Amino acid sequence: MPEVRSNPVPERPFVSFLSDYGTTDEFVGVCKSVMWSLAPDLVLVDVTHDIPAHDVRAGALTLVRAAQYLPEGGIVLAVVDPGVGTDRRLLGIEVEHGTLLGPDNGLLAPAVAMLGGARRVVSLTNADYQLPAPGPTFAGRDVLAPAAGHLAAGVALAELGDEVDAAGLVPGLVSLPQHDPGGAIAGEVWWVDRFGNCELNIDPEELTAHGATRGAPVEVRFGTEVRAARWVDTYADAKPSELVLVVDSYGLTSLALDRRSAAEVCGLRAGSAVTLVPPGATVSDEGTSPNGSGEPG
Amino acid sequence: MPEVRSNPVPERPFVSFLSDYGTTDEFVGVCKSVMWSLAPDLVLVDVTHDIPAHDVRAGALTLVRAAQYLPEGGIVLAVVDPGVGTDRRLLGIEVEHGTLLGPDNGLLAPAVAMLGGARRVVSLTNADYQLPAPGPTFAGRDVLAPAAGHLAAGVALAELGDEVDAAGLVPGLVSLPQHDPGGAIAGEVWWVDRFGNCELNIDPEELTAHGATRGAPVEVRFGTEVRAARWVDTYADAKPSELVLVVDSYGLTSLALDRRSAAEVCGLRAGSAVTLVPPGATVSDEGTSPNGSGEPG
């Protein structure tokens, strides 16, 4: 964790911005201009704007990975909003050390849970803190970016709309692995990173609890393939073309190849089912049933 | 519009930067370093750097869309410059609340018009405010970024070169729709956004004036296709796979599908001809003639 300031109010207001806007259009630049117009001293960091269009789940997972590294007391602005134009709410959620802004569609829920839960939730309905739109509302530009800018300039969250019940938030829908009675763990790929490493939704402690040990092979099943992958300490421990399991830098189990894309070589992408079979474990029929859903631990 | 400061001089100097440089090369980073070296307190926002290479028209349209959201009193730096190395001029154009910098090739003209017109135009010829180049001049790095940095640091525009006549500027060349005597409107796609929505150069008021009404279908012609599109209020009003017309968040008519790319499904891209035929209207031969040219209203 970064060294945190003892004062939860940062020296300068800080907004972390994640979206599926891409950077080819001017959407991101316009939202930033709106924020900086309201809070010229703002520090603005792009988490990423290349979340696949409308992919709430990918956005939620990225936010969870990033959240622990964002400055305490900061503002998180997240926009992946396939329901734009419907009556889905736009929310401000206060957590212990900061505020998250975004649509009420599960995008924020896992990060909110990881940051200690919602202390106060406000529906961003106060038009005094919004921009009038020449057409239908562009939620990022007209509601969420102004909300972030006003918060950064010192406006209280409660000013931005009506407080609503945190219990009514749309939950995050990210899959948890299934534990096969035979000892196999049926998970899925949560994330394929730039280098083709495939992060699984499987905690290495689960692997250990089911009999896997570092240095030894684990059976890996995906599609119609059954492969062996050695559980190594670091990417560089992999021999050329050897499929390995590593604990990645976020603490989760990842399928990897040294300096090559495991995703490409294995034909995997975010959402692909992957079953890990520790030594001595077996896969029963139940092990191939659909994954359960819930929030990451 | 963002809440504007009563003082047209921003608290911190603000540069909005648009280009066709992409972000794979170091061009953008080098230009920013040059600006920040000259004005360390600068706020810098990227409008986009993914304008298609040399596409002055796409750059001009993006600038017009973004301009109304940029902070008053700010500096706009725009570089789409297919004429690099020719004798095309590099200009600083003062408008009521700010300054635009870029090549004199029509890139800035539509935004200048929208921001109230040029008050003063300076040809950036003063070498004292430029960087010497190890090879031929790299206009962004050696002339325009230094100009932006010096302006941000408080140098007057008049210092940067000789004042020239605003009447001599190269005009922006963006197409206006043709009105068919039969009532059809022959326009074109101005912009395909990240989500595949196709913004047309057609004002919804023109549609209304020709008899179209919200909720009812409008005939849409492109290529050899003749389709019906319902004019709805918001993307989410579209049924699955239903082609719709919406007023987009910039106030223009847009062809869309809910959560799918209308551009991909219809085979449209920026510049594609699209004719809208309101109920009862007809397309005469003249309606298919080439579009006129001019600046956006």
Add this chain to the structure above:
Amino acid sequence: MPEVRSNPVPERPFVSFLSDYGTTDEFVGVCKSVMWSLAPDLVLVDVTHDIPAHDVRAGALTLVRAAQYLPEGGIVLAVVDPGVGTDRRLLGIEVEHGTLLGPDNGLLAPAVAMLGGARRVVSLTNADYQLPAPGPTFAGRDVLAPAAGHLAAGVALAELGDEVDAAGLVPGLVSLPQHDPGGAIAGEVWWVDRFGNCELNIDPEELTAHGATRGAPVEVRFGTEVRAARWVDTYADAKPSELVLVVDSYGLTSLALDRRSAAEVCGLRAGSAVTLVPPGATVSDEGTSPNGSGEPG
């Protein structure tokens, strides 16, 4: 060169950040958050994050091109690190006017040479200035970004680890051209830029020394092709579809076409061998031998 401040300590701490992280994942955003958490007044400029994955040579060349435009006294953070997880060192290298941070794999060496050589080299081993990782160390996030942040906040480089011998650094491996006894110069493409221009590792003075003159054609050989390219002053001097040689804005020889991609038309990419044969020169067998290696001059 940008106008330099007389005081080598910038008014605000400045970090230039180059990596092969891409901007689709949250890596860059997380590293920036870590830096800004430690140094809220930081100015952060992205050189690029689209260095091809693990391509140390491309990163080194980009850094050399950008380095001369970065503010004096600034910090350069560079991460292209195929050896992550091995025992390769992470270094801080002090040069006359600034500090470079990155892995000891040749990425920094050419820029260090260009900036006057290393004055002090520190291996970043002091865990007090690193972040604990939930899995294996993510060098950018856990070691290098914290180092940059602490330096920016005023910590001395010597605090961050043990001083090591500059003579032991891994050298940069960038190719130098071979001079054929017959007068030809066997070089290679160092960089294909956004516009498809192919920068060669050939100084125009070498061309002149071998008899080439501006305005006249030079024979260009690549793959099985033998073409003539006129040596012109600027891209705009090229006739439609005419292959030309220009001195590019970094002062090196570049193959170009006006408003088209020379790389695409000629089938060239970074690393492709290109031989220039000035008028009267010949290519002997030796001229086609592999290029030597070294640092750029």
